Amino acid sequence: MAEAHQAVGFRPSTTSDGAEMALSAPVLQEIYLSGLRSWKRHLSRFWNDFLTGVFPASPLSWLFLFSAIQLAWFLQLDPSLGLMEKIKELLPDWGGEHHRLRGVLAAALFASCLWGALIFTLHVALRLLLSYHGWLLEPHGAMSSPTKTWLALVRIFSGRKTMLFSYQRSLPRQPVPSVQDTVRKYLESVRPILSDEDFDWTSVLAQEFLRLQASLLQWYLQLKSWWASNYVSDWWEEFVYLRSRHPLMVNSNFYMMDFLYVTPTPVQAARAGNAVHALLLYRHRLNRQEILPTLLMGMRPLCSAQYEKIFNTTRIPGIPKDHIRHLRDSRHVAVFHRGRFFRVGTHSQSGLLSPRALEQQFQRILDDPSPACPQEEHLAALTAAPRDVWAQVRSSLKIQAKDALEAVEGAAFFVSLDSEPAGLTREDPAASLDAYARALLAGRGHDRWFDKSFTLIVFSNGKLGLSVEHSWADCPISGHMWEFTLATECFQLGYSADGHCKGHPESSLPQPQRLHWDLPEKDRGEFCLTYESTMTRLFLEGRTETVRSCTREACNFVRAMEDKEKTEPQRRALFRLAVEKHQALLKAAMSGQGVDRHLFALNIVSEFLHLRSPFLDQVHSEQWPLATSQIPVQQIHLFDVHNYPDYVSSGGGFGPADDHGYGVSYIFMGDDTVTFHISSKKSSTKTDSHRLGQHIEDALLDVASLFQDGQRPKPRCRGLQEEHTGHRGGSLPCHRMGSRAPTKPTNF
Structure with a gap:
């Protein structure tokens, strides 16, 4: 369960002797808003309240009462004791021919008022009865005479067959x-x-x-x-x-498992088809209030308010707090498989799709060979990020990929078709259950949309599971739904002998819609503050200094390479100026004449002296979107790259200094080999390590062409490998231009 990570700021002021001060306006305002939210919820449930508001009476009871009053009036009896005559006098006089109509309307109005008063009385009586808690204190299996009397009265006042929200107006306040x-x-x-x-x-x-x-x-x-x-x-x-800023994964979600020893079918798409159909059947019954309210010990009704947000619900990240978005209806589910997102319709013109039709749609997704785009493969990891981070990224994502985001957040629920099996195994039951629970709780961190009210997880061997977000309701609510789902899909819907859903496929069904996240290219199209590390070990206990390598000379050279009007000699001249400037900065930094370490020390002294400097504050707040560093080969005599070209080091790498930046490390081995390690955060939609690696290679080849008579040389070799570890990990492509295959760097 999630914990409260920030304190409630409502603290009344008191004097030193404890005397109470004036009432706190913020607290009163918050109490007022709480009540306002309560009344808004009541108004939004108006139709349900109308359907169940007559509980424990019935709509037919009004007709019976009206008929009885009309009969008494016909027999010249006045059960209203003169009230109906007064009502007739208040009604407009439409002439003699409408005299009987005025009498009927007066009787209808009197019957409605009397009927409403009786219902209100029944509500009050039932609320008083439900306020009795003496039965909780009695020993199990024993029931006192007062409790028996109470139970009989509850059953009498409960009246007709109850609906899900029938007791809501009669439940006492906490x-x-x-x-x-x-x-x-x-x-x-x-x-x-x-x-x-x-x-x-x-x-x-x-x-x-x-x-x-x-x-x-x-x-x-x-x-x-x-x-x-x-x-x-x-x-x-x-x-x-909602105010917690911690990630939802693990902190605000829980999971539910499938049957422990039985898997009704090993066909992944079939299990998904039956489960989704069963869940939507539950939603249908929920909308029609055909689910009976839960009775504790078969006697005391429990509140049903939390059932309202099971489906069509998403927790939307925000600053300083999230909010819960609930739609009245949704006719599709969002599906994730191998880094790709799909929108699958759940209804046709004739109603809810059959389990076999849903299986067909899920099988089409499983058979789709199209690869995931780099921008979308780990996009869902953002829902597992700290909420402030996700809120900021989502604001731009809502503009850049509005349709795809709406398809996911507006879905009835989220479905993840996992590529791995799960469940209890006889060979190692403890380890298999650990892995099963871990897959349901967190998955791989990027294959669940943790914002959705729940994610249905279908493993490759047909095993099921549920990952549930906690803020909208407590566990018994989703547990009730899950029990219905498992029982319905296994015992009522069932499977054919070959493991498929019963029925026949529908050839006319449209293909599942692949969602496209129209994210911008990751290249920025602008220059950025660039950090390049160099050493200061020329001095006692020296460490490093920063070379601010984004110079005007370097920018002029880059612009010239993009300017078609510039000639090759002009570009070479600008290149030499950029190199000379870079070397001058490097030598100054190595000789103790750098910029950043001095400013750092000045800032530390200002902190000690409590002297605020806006300039130093500005310097200290600078971000480094591009952080670079070379790993020099210091013991060249240990390697013979000419005779033993396979035995070369690929160096190492580091993470980005900025959440939306890159970390680039490089190493030269010999005269024809350079390896780059590029890292970026998976949580960022603005970076792509693979794409930057391609740009670096293209830039190197463009520079080489300046000194080879304008002929752009072909790369002799280019390698790229990516390993993902953890939520934060980035991609580390390795680029090498040499005569041998590239080494394989290790991700971190």
């Missing part, structure tokens, strides 16, 4: 406990784990709290309990979940 009782119970709970001295100190603090702050804080909660639906639940949702 009471605010006595603050003295709460403090006493707290002290009782910590007594076993505290020493006598620590417990005495804690008791003193508790008594001081009761004397100084408790009464005012308690008054606020009492006020909120009368104004809002619940004095704690909306704050719990906001401050424990």
Whole structure:
């Protein structure tokens, strides 16, 4: 379960002697907003409230009451004791021929008022009955006479067959406990784990709290309990979940497993088809309120409000807090497979697609050989990033890839077709269950859309699982849905003898829609602050200095290479100027005349002296989108690259200095081999290590062509390898122009 990582800032002010000050406006405003949210939820559920608002009566009861009043009126009896005559007098006079119509309308209005009063009375009576909790204190298996009487009255007042939200208007509000009782119970709970001295100190603090702050804080909660639906639940949702800035993965999601010993079919697409169909059947029953409310011990109804957000729900990242977006309906699911996203429609003109038709769609995705684009393969890892990071990236993603993002966030739920098997194995049950749980809880970090209310996970061997986001509801709600799903897809829908869904494929179904994330090219088209490291070990205990290699001379050369009007001699001249400038900066840095280490030391002194300098603040806040460093080969005599070309070092690499930047390390081995290590963060949509590697190779070949009579040489070899480890890892392509195959750098 997620924890609250930031404190609630509602603290009333008190004087030194504990006297209460004026009421805190922020707290009153927050209480007012809580009530406002409660009333908005009530209004949004107006239709459901209308359908179930007559509970425990029925719409037919109004017709019966109206007929009884009309019959009594026909028999010259007045059950209204003169009220209907007064109602008739208030109605417009439409003439003698409409005299009977006025009587009917008066009877209908009186019947409606009487019917509403009776329903309200029944609601109040049922709420009072449901406020009784004596049955909770009785021993298991025993029932006292008061409890039996209470249960009989509850059943009488519950009336007709109940619907999912039938009891919502009759449930009592959560009471605010006595603050003295709460403090006493707290002290009782910590007594076993505290020493006598620590417990005495804690008791003193508790008594001081009761004397100084408790009464005012308690008054606020009492006020909120009368104004809002619940004095704690909306704050719990906001401050424990939505305001948490930690990643959702592991911190705010939980998982549910499939049958432990049985897998109904090993066909992945078939299992997905039946499971998705069963889930949508549950949603259909949910929308029609055909799911019975949960009765604790078969007697006491539980609140059903959390069921409203099971489907069509997404947690949207924001700053300083997230919000939950719920749609009234959605006719598709979002599917992820091998780094690709698809939109799969779940309904046709005739209604919900059959399990066999859904299987057909999922099989088409599994058979699709198209590769994932580098921009989308690890895109879902953003939903596992810290919420502030994801919120910032999503704001640009919403502009650049609006349709694809809407297809995912607007889906009924998310489906992940995993390429690996899972589940219990006889050979190593403990390890297999560990791997199964880990795959459901976190997957690979980039193959779940953790923002969705839940992700259905279908493994390659047909095993199922569920990853559920926690903020919208608690575990019993999704557990109820999951039980229905497993039972329905296995025992009611079933599978044919060959493991496929029952029924026949539909040839007229359109292909699943591949989602395209129209992200911008990763090349920036602009110059950036560039960090290049050099040594200062010419001096005692010297370490490094920065060469700010993005100079005006270098920029002029780059512009000349892009300018078709420039001649080759002009470009060569600008190249030499850029090299000379770079060498001058390098020599100055090595000789102790660099810029950044001096500014760093000045900044440290200013911090000690508490002297604020806007200039030093500006320098200190600079970001380095491009960080580069050379790994020099210092012991050349140990390597003979001419006679033993295979025995060359590929160097090493480092991570980017900026979240949306690159880390580039390079090493020269001999006269014809250079290896680059390029890293970037998977969480960034603005970087692509593979693409930058290609640009570096192209740039090297373009520079080489300047000195070979304008002929662009062909690369003799180019290698590229990528390994992904962890959420942060980047790609480390290795480029080598030489006569041998490139080495394979290790990712980090």
